[in-house]
Amino acid sequence: MKSALVIDDDPIVVKILSHALNEDGWEVFEASSGSMGLQLARKHKPDVVVCDLLMPKVNGYQVCRELRQDESLVPQPRIIVISNSNYASDRDGALASGADDFVLKPVKPVELLRLLNEASGSTVFMRMEQMGGPLTDTRVFSRKIGEGTRVRFWGVRGSIATPGPDTVKYGGNTTCVELRADGQLIILDAGTGIRQLGRRLMSEFRGDPINAHVLISHTHWDHIQGFPFFIPAYDPRNSVTVLGYEGAKMGLQTALMSQMESPYFPISMRAMPSNLNIEEISETEFHIGSIKVRTMFANHPGVCVGYRITTSAGTIVFMPDNEAHARQRMAADGGREQSLEVLEYARKQDEKLVDFIRDADIVIMDSQYDANEYKSHIGWGHSCVDDVVALAVVGNVRKLFLFHHDPDHDDEMIDRMEEWAQELAVIHGAKTEVAAAREGLEVSINFLDEV
Ligand SMILES: [Zn+2]
Numbered sequence: 001m002k003s004a005l006v007i008d009d010d011p012i013v014v015k016i017l018s019h020a021l022n023e024d025g026w027e028v029f030e031a032s033s034g035s036m037g038l039q040l041a042r043k044h045k046p047d048v049v050v051c052d053l054l055m056p057k058v059n060g061y062q063v064c065r066e067l068r069q070d071e072s073l074v075p076q077p078r079i080i081v082i083s084n085s086n087y088a089s090d091r092d093g094a095l096a097s098g099a100d101d102f103v104l105k106p107v108k109p110v111e112l113l114r115l116l117n118e119a120s121g122s123t124v125f126m127r128m129e130q131m132g133g134p135l136t137d138t139r140v141f142s143r144k145i146g147e148g149t150r151v152r153f154w155g156v157r158g159s160i161a162t163p164g165p166d167t168v169k170y171g172g173n174t175t176c177v178e179l180r181a182d183g184q185l186i187i188l189d190a191g192t193g194i195r196q197l198g199r200r201l202m203s204e205f206r207g208d209p210i211n212a213h214v215l216i217s218h219t220h221w222d223h224i225q226g227f228p229f230f231i232p233a234y235d236p237r238n239s240v241t242v243l244g245y246e247g248a249k250m251g252l253q254t255a256l257m258s259q260m261e262s263p264y265f266p267i268s269m270r271a272m273p274s275n276l277n278i279e280e281i282s283e284t285e286f287h288i289g290s291i292k293v294r295t296m297f298a299n300h301p302g303v304c305v306g307y308r309i310t311t312s313a314g315t316i317v318f319m320p321d322n323e324a325h326a327r328q329r330m331a332a333d334g335g336r337e338q339s340l341e342v343l344e345y346a347r348k349q350d351e352k353l354v355d356f357i358r359d360a361d362i363v364i365m366d367s368q369y370d371a372n373e374y375k376s377h378i379g380w381g382h383s384c385v386d387d388v389v390a391l392a393v394v395g396n397v398r399k400l401f402l403f404h405h406d407p408d409h410d411d412e413m414i415d416r417m418e419e420w421a422q423e424l425a426v427i428h429g430a431k432t433e434v435a436a437a438r439e440g441l442e443v444s445i446n447f448l449d450e451v
């Protein structure tokens with residue numbers, strides 16, 4: 001026999017819906033609170049849970065989340081949330097919490113029964129697939145983007161945006177780099193800098209479809225925070241593909257969507273009508289048009305990658321958050337010296353990074369601290385400038401950009417770090433050029449030496 005659980009703190013609603021379900025041949029369990037509902041759901045494992053949204057103590061969102069996280073509930077029940085709320089954000093919030101359907105109160109018993117006879121499925125993931133739609137014709141866009149390989153910095157700051165008089169020269173926006181090459185537009189990370197990039201693209205293309213690929217290094221806030229403000233993603237003529245790895249705790253799509261859910265943001269990602277596709281990468285190599293992309297896991301908390309992008313004109317590496325292994329491991333372990341074995345292992349890990357950046361024309365790399373600051377930031381997931389220059393020199397990099405500037409570093413401090421890094425390259429006797437990445441700076445790979 002099919003079974004249903006009705007949860008509502010309004011006894012009249014419970015009575016009406018239970019009666020209708022009973023008449024239709026369902027076994028019905030009744031709960032007058034969220035916590036009682038959770039208990040009964042675990043005990044009876046019903047096929048369907050009908051749950052009110054706003055209840056004291058344990059509300060409907062919590063019921064949805066708890067049920068969806070409960071591994072003992074296999075198969076999972078279909079959850080129908082019922083509510084007085086007519087706000088799209090509440091509806092979206094319920095769906096994001098795990099509800100399959102959302103029905104506005106008052107719920108007519110016939111409507112509920114009709115819904116139960118239909119296939120379940122207004123789930124978030126099905127909706128995202130439906131949004132794929134036909135591919136936009138991107139030929140005009142590719143022509144306009146052009147063939148030359150150009151990099152432009154829209155956000156160079158790590159951790160948090162830092163506008164103000166002390167950061168005018170290098171800029172206060174968090175991570176976002178634009179790359180145009182071989183008819184493609186690739187956006188590296190979606191920190192707050194992506195907002196201005198979006199505005200610029202809209203005025204440049206004036207209604208011609210934009211076709212953008214956004215590569216996400218990881219879902220720490222400073223790398224995704226600007227995405228809700230990326231205007232091209234709200235225009236149905238455009239095609240935006242977001243690529244990244246699944247995070248340690250939640251998928252890329254969930255991480256991107258949840259920052260746009262109530263109570264954090266007023267507009268849900270589902271309101272973005274462009275051809276928005278979010279794809280989790282599982283390969284370490286893939287192509288965007290004729291451009292080859294390789295990935296490497298960074299030494300950084302959670303799942304974080306760097307991208308090595310090979311265009312027809314040259315190679316760009318983007319490694320925005322990374323802590324060099326050797327210096328991290330060399331730090332005494334609780335007062336004890338590290339074993340040679342551990343140090344050798346760390347050296348090998350750094351060698352992998354050297355291979356990853358080897359012979360690249362442009363390397364954009366995390367160099368958040370100076371050597372002195374690093375001592376009090378061991379294990380924070382960021383490197384000191386000395387190590388980054390050394391790695392770039394050993395890797396025979398043509399141009400290194402110091403990146404992910406610390407929010408506490410003003411323009412003067414970054415000037416000093418840049419100077420020191422340039423001096424270090426000279427001390428190493430290397431040809432590698434070094435500069436601190438600066439918001440608004442555009443670099444053409446063909447004219448690198450002129451920057
Ligand atoms: Zn970061």
Ligand SMILES: [Zn+2]
Nearest residue numbers: 218220300321
């Ligand atoms: Zn990070």
